[in-house]
Amino acid sequence: MNPTGAPGDLTQATHTRGGIGESTLRPDGRLKVTGEFAYSSDMWHEDMLWGHTLRSTVAHAAIRAVDITEALAVPGVHAVLTWDDLPTAVKCYGLEIQDTPVLAHGKVRHHGEPVALVAADHPETARRAAAKIRVDYAELPVITDEASATAPGAVLVHEGRTDHHAAHVPHPNIVHRQPIVRGDAAAAAERAEVIVRGEYVFGMQDQAFLGPESGLAIPCDDGGVELYIATQWLHSDLAQIAPVLGLPEEKVRMTLSGVGGAFGGREDLSMQIHACLLALRTGRPVKMVYNRFESFFGHVHRHPARLAYEHGATRDGRLTHVRARIVLDGGAYASSSPAVVGNAASLAVGPYAVDAVDIEALALYTNNPPCGAMRGFGAVQACFAYEAQMDRVAARLGLDPVEFRRLNAMEQGTLMPTGQRVDSPAPVAELLRRVRARPLPPERQWETAGGDADIRALPGGLSNTTHGEGVVRGVGYAVGIKNVGFSEGFDDYSTARVRMEAVNGTPVATVHTAMAEVGQGGVTVHAQIARTELGIAQVVIQPADTRVGSAGGTSASRQTYVTGGAVKHACEQIREQVLERGRRRFGSYHPAWATAELLLEDGKVVTETGEALASLADVLGDEAIETEVEWRHRPTQPLDRITGQGDGHVQYSFAAHRAVVEVDVELGLVKVVELACAQDVGKALNPLSVTGQIQGGTTQGLGVAVMEEILVDPVTAKVRNPSFTDYLIPTILDTPAIPVDMLELADQHAPYGLRGGGEAPTLSSTPAVLAAIRDATGLELNRTPVRPEHLTGTAGS
Template sequence: MAQNTRTAPAGTPTKVTQNHNRGGIGASTLRPDGTLKVTGEFAYSSDMWHEDMLWGHTLRSTVAHAEIGNIDISEALATPGVHAVLTYDDLPAETKNYGLEIQDTPVLAHGRVRHHGEPVALIAADHPETARRAAAKIKIDYRELPVVTDEASALAPDAPLLHPGRTDHHAGHVPHPNVLHRQPIIRGNVEEARKRADVIVEGEYVFGMQDQAFLGPESGLAVPGEDGGVDLYVATQWLHSDLRQIAPVLGLPEEKVRMTLSGVGGAFGGREDISMQIHACLLALRTNKPVKMVYNRFESFFGHVHRHPAKLRYEHGATKDGKLTHMKCRIVLDGGAYASASPAVVGNASSLSVGPYVVDNVDIEAIALYTNNPPCGAMRGFGAVQACFAYEAQMDRLAAKLGMDPVEFRRLNAMEQGTVMPTGQVVDSPAPVAELLRRVKARPLPPERQWEVAGGDADVRALPGGLSNTTHGEGVVRGVGYAVGIKNVGFSEGFDDYSTARVLLEVISGEPVAMVHTAMAEVGQGGVTVLAQIARTELGVDQVTIHPADTRVGSAGSTSASRQTYVTGGAVKNSCELVREKVLELGRRKFGSYHPAWATAELLLEDGKVVTDGGEVLAHLVDVLEDETVEIEAEWRHRPTEALDLVTGQGFGHVQYTFAAHRAVVEVDTELGLVKVIELACAQDVGKQLNPLSVVGQIQGGTTQGLGVAVMEEIIVDPKTAKVRNPSFTDYLIPTILDTPTIPVDVLELADPNAPYGLRGVGEAPTLSSTPAVLAAIRNATGLELNKTPVRPEHLTGTL
C-alpha cells in the first residue's frame, strides 16, 4: 500500500472534461440516501441500538440565574433500574469546561446556573422513563439571582457579572465584562461625508431569536472500550472539534475517544456545539455499559444554541442622484449565557454590515453580550442574516426618500469585482450584484388575484389564511419587495481552515474502484454526492465509495460556513491528483515510457484533465494497478485570511464572498393581518455547479428558512425571568409545505479563480436576502414600517 501525505495550498481551478453520464462534476447525481430517507428506512442517530445499553437523561435547571445550594440525589440513586447519577463533583478530570473558542461552558453546572435549561445532573437507567422519573426525584436548592436579559441590564453599574474574572483573549478589549466581544470597523470619514449627503435615513431594527428546527433531535450512543476509552456514534457537524472538547473532560487522550458520524437529521449550525456528547461518554465510562441519549423536542430547544437575536441601529446618507455617501451602524447581538461562536458571529456581522454596496465612509460597531438568555451561536447565515435585514430596509427607505426605484437604487450602488470592502479587502472575484437584481426584477410576476375561479367563488387555498377560509379576497392586497445580500464562505479572520481527505484506488474483480474517506459531516447538504463526483472526475473511474466519516482520518472542519464543497472538495481533488501521480509512477516503473497504460496515466495528469473515453481509462488503470493499491491522505488549505484589527477593523478577513438576490410577492389580508407569500424568486451566483440538482435544493431550502424568520419563527424569552416560553413546535412555528411559495431559481456560474473548479459556497446566501425581501413586500402592500422580525398579525392590524 502506497501512502503519501502533503499539504497543498489553494490553486487556480483546472479545466475539467468529464462524461456527465458517469456522475462526475456538473451532473445532477441523486443522493444515495435519498430513497431511504423519504421512505423512512434511513438510520438516524436516534435509531441506534445496543443490546445491553442504558438510557441517559439530563436534568436541567428550571430557573435562568441562581446559586446552587445542596443537590440531593439519594432518592434518584435508590430508584430501581438506575445505574448512575452524576453531578459536577463526579467529573473525572481537572478540565470541567468546554467550548468552541472560549472554554466557558461547564459540563454540569457548578456554583450557579446561568440560563434556563442548563444541565445540572445526569442519570443512566435501564429504561428512558426510569431515567426521567429518577431525575424528577433529585432535589436542588436554587437561590435565584437577578437576571441579565438585554443591553441595559447587562451594562448597568450594578449588573451581575455572568463570568467574573474572565481571562479569555477577548476580555482585554471590551468595555464591560458582560460584553463578550466587540469589533469596530472604521474607514473614511463619516462626519465629513455626512455633510455631502442630500438625504439621511436612520432606522432601528429588531431581529428575533430563531431556532435551527432540524429534523432529528440531538442523539448518540457511547460504548466503553476494552482499552478504557470510548466509542461515540453521534450526529454532529464537526467530529474533530467535538473530539478536542470531549477528551480533556473525560481525562483521556484523543486517540482513546473514537468518534463516528451517525445519521444526521439536519443541523443548520445547531450541532456545531456540544450537546449530549460528553454526557453520554461520562455515563458509559461510569457504568461500563453502552449509553444512548436522545433528546425529545422539548429538551432539544434547551440543548442547542440558537440564532442571535439582535438590535441594530443604522444611518445612511446619499446624494440626490442616488450615490451612497456614508453608513454608520451599531449592532448588538445577544449571545446568551456562554460564548459558543459569538465572537465569530460578531466578526461576520460587522464586516458584512454594509451589504453588497460601495460605501467609502463607514463607522461600524458590533458587540455580543453575555446574558441569562439561552446561549446563541451558529445558524445558517451566521451574523450576516441580521445585518442584511437592517441594511436592506435602509435601502428601501433611501430609495423612497429619493423617489427612486428600489432595485435601480441598489444597482446604482452595487459592488463589483475590484470593490474595496469596509475592511480594506479588495473583492478579487466576480461580484454580479447588479446582474442578480436585474434578473429577479425581469422575471414575470405571478398572475394577480389567483384565488378567483369561474363562477365567482374563491379558491381559499390561494388566499392568506389558506384552508381556514377566513376570507374570500376582501381586504387582500398584493406587495412586491426586493433584497440582495452578501455572505462570506469558509472560516475567517486568520482561522487555519483546512480539510483532509484519504483516497484509495484499487482493482476489485477486474474493475478500478476508489474509496474516499474524510471526516466531513453529511448533514443533508449533499457532500455525499459531491465528493464522489470529484473522485470520478479526477480519477476517471465509475465506482466510488464514500467511507463513513470518523476521527480515524484527519479533520475536515465543520459542515458550516458554506465551506465543505470548497474545502473538503478541494482536499479530495488534491488527494486524487496525488493518487494520479502515484499511478503515473507505477506505470513508468512497470511498463516503461511506451506502454499504453503509462500513457493513459500521464494523460490523466495533463492540464488536470480527465479524458472522456472512460472505458480506455478504466482498462489502463486495471493494467497499471493489477495487485497494487494506492492510498494517499492529504490536507488542503485555501488562501490564508487575517484577523481584523481591533481598532480599525481593517484586514483580509474572508476567503470568498457569495451573493444572492430575491424578489418576494406577497398577498396580505390587511383586516386580519394574515400574509401569504406567493413567490420567492432567487438569483444566485454559485461559481460552478458541481451538482445542479443539489444547488437548486440548497437555494430553495435556505430561502424557506428566511421566509420562516420573516413571518413566523421566534423563540420567545420572558424579559423578567429569562425563561423560554415556547419550547415546542406547537408554539414555535416553522413553514410547512402549505406556507412554502413557488421558488424559481436563476443560477449564474461566474468562476472564482481562487477556488476549486471556480465554485462558490451555496447554502447560506439565500437565507440572507429572502427575509428582507418578504418584509419589503409586506411594507409595499401595507405602507407600514415593520422593523422587527417576525411580522405578526397584530403588527399589520394596529392592535399591538
C-alpha cells in the first residue's frame, strides 16, 4: 500500500560515528540540496484521484444554500462533499477548543474558510468543478479589532460558547485572558522617578514554509485509511481526525512524509480530514496539494498584536515596575490562542528582574484569518515592545542601553513575574556583553577599490536606487527570554522505541519515534544519542508514524529535550540489558567482553576495538533487545486565573542580538549589515545544527522587522496579499552576516544539560533591527514591519 516517495529517505542507516557534541551531517541534507528528497507533495499512487477545496470568498456571511449540481456533472469528477455529507456527529476539530468546522455550516467566519470538497481524476478538473459550486452568501458585519469585538451589541463570532475558557472571559469574543500580578505596581509607580509609556503594533506574519500543505490518503480493505502527511504532531492530528471519520484510532494509520518546513504552521489540521473523507467516499487514494495562494488560507499565522506598556525606574537605572496590556488577534478560530496568551503574559516583562508587575494579555475572536502557533509563540510580540521600552527608558535616564539592560538583567535565582524561580543559568548580562564586545563590521562596505559602488552592499541592493547618498549607520541591541516545552500543567511527554540487534555480526541500533522531522535536525540528534549511550556506530532511524506512541509536537523548542530524553532513557535501559546479558554469558573471565563492558559503561564507542565489537555481537546473538519508554520532563503548573502565579514553565532559553544597519534616510531603504547573536544553548548536541537553527530564527525575526506582513482589509477582513509576489520574505540578498556565539551553561534538569534553542533568536532579532534603525534615523518607529514610508515621513511612524 505504500505510495511512491513516502516517507522521504530517512530510513537509511547512518554510519557516521559522531556522538553527542559533534557536528554530524544530516542524512537528508544532500538529497534536499540536490532536489532529490521526497516531500509530501511528491507522493504518487497509480490510481489516485486529486482533491480540491472550495473556499469562501467573503469573511463573514450566512450560507443560504450550496448547489453542487453543476460540479457533479463535470466529467472526471468522482465526489463532491459538503457539511451534509460528513459521516458522523463530530464535525468540528481543534487543538484545544473544538470550534473549527470540517466544512462550513450555517455561516463562514473568515475569508478562505473551506466550504466544499471535490475529488477528480485530474487536479485541474477538480478546480474547474469546484468553480461551478454555487454558494449563496448573505454577508454579515465583520469583527476586525478589539473595539468591534467588545462593543455593546457586538456580533458574536461564535454563538453559545461552552468551552472551558468561556466562563472566565469578560466577553464571548475574547478567546482567553490571562492576568499576571505580583507586587504592587500602583505603589511602585508612585515611587518611580521616571515613567515611560509606549504603544506598539505588531503585524501578522506568515510561516512561509518551503512546502505547501499536501498529503495522500489511501483507503484500506478493513474500512480504515492510511494517511501520509506533512505535519508537526502525528498523534494530535490522529486524535482530531478519527472522531470525524467515525473510525477508531487504530484504523487511521498515519506516516510522516517529507516536510518542507513548518515553524508552527502545521500544528493545526489543514487538508488531513478532507483527503481522508474523499478517499473513504470514493474508495480510491486521494492526493491534495495546495498551491501557494491556497496555503495562505490553509494554515494559521502569527498573531498580530497591539501592546501598551509602562515602565518605571529610579534615577540610578533600577526598574521599579512594569505594567502592560497585550491584545492578540486570534482570528476566527481558537487554534492555540490560549497557550499563546499564556506565553505572552508570563514572558511580557522580558529577561529582567522586576518586583512589581501588572500584566494583562488576551486573544480575540474576529473575522480575520485564524492565528496560532509560530516560532516564538507569543514571546515574539512581547519582546518587540519591552525591548523598545528598555531603549526609551535608558534614553530618558541618559544611560547606555546595554548597560541599563545588564543592570536589570535576571540571573539564576531571579523570580519571574509568575513567582517561578529561575533554577538554571540565566546569563542575560553575559550574552549582552558578548554581542557588544564583538568588533563592528567595516563601514561603507559598498565602496570598492576602483571607486565604483558595489550596489549589492547598499540599501535597496540590486534595485540600484542609491550609490551611498544619504546612507546612515545605526546599531541596536536586544535580548529575549523564551520558554521551552509545553507549559501550564500540560502532560508533556514523548515516547521512544529502541531496538538493538546483531546484523551480519555487527551491532545495529534502531530508533523509532513519532517525532515530526520538520528541519530541526532530530533525525541526526537521535542517532547521536544512540551512538553515545550504546557505544555502537551503526544506527537506523525508522520513519515516524503512529505505530509508536506519541512524541508530542515539534514545537516549543521541545523535541531535543523531550524526545531526545526519551531516546536517551530507552538507550540506557537497552544498555543495562546488554550488560546484564553479557555478564551472565561471559562473567568476568572473557578479556574482550571485559573491554566491551567498560566501554559501554562509560558510554564510549565499542568499535574502538574489534574484539570488543565481536563480543557485543556474541552477546546479542540472534535475539534482539527492544524497549519502548515514555519520558516526561518535570511537571509544570497551570497559572492562577486571577494572579497568574505558578510554576508555569519547565525551562527558559535566552538570546541576545546586536544589529548593524545602514539606512538611506532619503529613500527609506534599509540594509541589515550584520545580526550578531549570542545564545546559551546549555549543551550543543550538534553544534552545526544548533548554529543553523540560530541563524534561521534570526532571519525570520529580520523578516518581520522590515518586510513581512499579511495585510487584511479593515473593512472587509479579506486578505490582500496571499502570495509571495506581494508577501515579501528575506532572500539571500537580504540576509546579513549572522555570527553566532554559543554559551554552554548546563541545565542540570535537562538531558545532557541541553537548552531548547530554536525559538529564542526569533525574539530578539526583530527589536534589535528596529533599535538600529531608530539609532540611524532618530524616529520612534513603534510598529513592525518598518516600511519605507515610515522612514521618509510619508506615513505616521
